[in-house]
Amino acid sequence: MARWEAGARERLVLAAVDLFTEQGYDTTTVAQIAERAGVTKSTFFRHFPDKRELLVAGQEALSRLLSEGITDAPGDASPLEAVAAGLERASEAMGPMNRELAPRLKAAIASSAELQERDALKSVSLAAAMTSALVARGVPGPTAALAGELGLLAFKRGYAVWSEGDRAPEDQLAPHALAALDELRAASASLG
CATH class of the missing domain: 1.10.357.10 (Tetracycline Repressor, domain 2)
Structure with missing residues (x-):
């Protein structure tokens, strides 16, 4: 995974929405979102304080x-x-x-x-x-x-x-x- 790959924020939002739709909000983890987006958990937290904030990006x-x-x-x-x-x-x-x-x-x-x-x-x-x-x-x-x-x-x-x-x-x-x-x-x- 590239550390500073372009478009990480957008990919995180897309990954989260897809996972929330597929398996529900409550069961989706930050680690799953980061993995689906192709970034690390620390990259996730550089962009968002928690998974809830993804939907109001x-x-x-x-x-x-x-x-x-x-x-x-x-x-x-x-x-x-x-x-x-x-x-x-x-x-x-x-x-x-x-x-x-x-x-x-x-x-x-x-x-x-x-x-x-x-x-x-x-x-x-x-x-x-x-x-x-x-x-x-x-x-x-x-x-x-x-x-x-x-x-x-x-x-x-x-x-x-x-x-x-x-x-x-x-x-x-x-x-x-x-x-x-x-x-x-x-x-x-x-x-x-």
Whole structure:
């Protein structure tokens, strides 16, 4: 095993998701994940503090991209227009590996209460990042919180649609996330 082989982080995530799906989260060990990825246990621990964190790899980057997109939106953008800018920025970072991994990741999360809990915390964190970025733009707290939650729902719905079925390789996440945001905007307007 090469000590500093390129792509170790990505291989660890893929190996973990496959093993979680094949044999369950609880019975999968760090040693098995490292072996499947072709790295040592010490390499695993250089990238992740524990096996649970594998499934939220990239969460900080995703939160940062959502926030940056909101921050960089035009000054006269409405809260949801700023959220749309955040969704576009974050969507640019999602590529074929994310799309390929999505169904396996969904199955792994569905099989473990601990992973479901961690996934819920990830969702809270992403919504909070968007809310904070909106508040920093001067959006009042309740409006920012609502827009952040709508942004989270749009991202999740867009990601689900993007990752399901047979899609052309050049198909991007952003149009799906933005369409979901438009649907949610219309739905919220109908609430009265």
